Amino acid sequence: MSNSIKPKINFEQQQILPVGSFMLVLICAIMFWQSASAGGSERWILSNCFVVKNMAELLQGLQALLMATFSGRAGAYELFASNLTKFISTVFMSSFTSLDRVQALGNCYFLYVFGASIEQRIGPPRFMLLVLLSLLVPWPFVILEAQKMGINACYFGPFFLLCTLLGANFVFPPERKINTEWFKSTRGNIFASEPRADMTAKYVFKPTFFMILFIVYEGVMVWLLSHSNPGLRIAGIVPGVAALLSGYVLVSCLVWSATGSLKDGPMRLMAVKMYNDILKLDVGHDMAIKGTSMALGLPPERVKEWILAQKGKMRIS
Numbered sequence: 001m002s003n004s005i006k007p008k009i010n011f012e013q014q015q016i017l018p019v020g021s022f023m024l025v026l027i028c029a030i031m032f033w034q035s036a037s038a039g040g041s042e043r044w045i046l047s048n049c050f051v052v053k054n055m056a057e058l059l060q061g062l063q064a065l066l067m068a069t070f071s072g073r074a075g076a077y078e079l080f081a082s083n084l085t086k087f088i089s090t091v092f093m094s095s096f097t098s099l100d101r102v103q104a105l106g107n108c109y110f111l112y113v114f115g116a117s118i119e120q121r122i123g124p125p126r127f128m129l130l131v132l133l134s135l136l137v138p139w140p141f142v143i144l145e146a147q148k149m150g151i152n153a154c155y156f157g158p159f160f161l162l163c164t165l166l167g168a169n170f171v172f173p174p175e176r177k178i179n180t181e182w183f184k185s186t187r188g189n190i191f192a193s194e195p196r197a198d199m200t201a202k203y204v205f206k207p208t209f210f211m212i213l214f215i216v217y218e219g220v221m222v223w224l225l226s227h228s229n230p231g232l233r234i235a236g237i238v239p240g241v242a243a244l245l246s247g248y249v250l251v252s253c254l255v256w257s258a259t260g261s262l263k264d265g266p267m268r269l270m271a272v273k274m275y276n277d278i279l280k281l282d283v284g285h286d287m288a289i290k291g292t293s294m295a296l297g298l299p300p301e302r303v304k305e306w307i308l309a310q311k312g313k314m315r316i317s
């Protein structure tokens with residue numbers, strides 16, 4: 001009888017479209033249209049995107065102006081704010097610019113794939129925080145790497161943003177599908193309905209596969225660009241690694257803040273999501289706990305503890 005009673009535990013599910021990811025795709029498309037309509041994408045990129053020498057001088061000036069602002073020098077704050085706005089606008093445009101249609105389509109595709117997956121897991125507000133981080137962290141490393149290599153190239157494209165999103169996705173274990181036949185065989189077909197269509201399922205992806213696909217795509221783009229436009233660059237090893245790590249660390253901290261555990265936090269969220277999915281099969285609380293335990297290979301007591309502890313924290317899709 002207890003199996004037919006659902007618990008009074010309501011998790012706010014994120015059965016929503018990944019609006020933030022669609023916004024990134026739209027911005028990428030608008031930036032390409034703007035650069036293409038300006039009379040030539042390459043010329044527009046060189047005038048508006050991240051030229052290493054110019055941005056290094058701007059960053060050094062920002063540091064000096066910041067110290068002058070704290071010392072109370074007259075006019076320093078206004079100049080600091082103006083230069084900071086210029087720096088942010090440049091890295092923003094650089095992060096969403098594409099040279100041609102092929103690159104624009106590829107960038108939009110990966111922004112959608114990587115972005116939608118992580119946005120459905122952590123929610124739009126945290127997703128926008130992650131995007132903001134990706135617009136600030138990698139670019140100083142671009143300057144550092146370029147100066148070490150002795151090059152003065154113009155960097156553009158969402159490679160570092162995509163690395164941040166990819167690193168964030170690796171926080172979570174791969175999704176596991178629910179075996180609905182087990183519920184039918186244990187309770188009879190009449191008591192277990194087919195799972196309702198989950199609009200978030202199509203946004204879940206296998207990180208390893210898409211990482212390989214992303215590396216191949218970027219490798220081809222880098223090779224083509226080096227032969228056609230050697231003064232332009234879309235990727236860097238050091239800033240790419242920094243972006244990966246920053247995405248992974250930030251989302252790990254968000255998961256820790258939501259679950260209270262840094263070690264098994266992603267597994268906790270995965271268990272809660274699977275528990276919610278099993279409840280949709282018209283089974284009770286105890287049966288959902290047992291099914292989640294069997295699917296993930298966890299003790300039922302631990303799953304039950306996680307379900308109760310998760311109430312009122314991060315929304316689970």
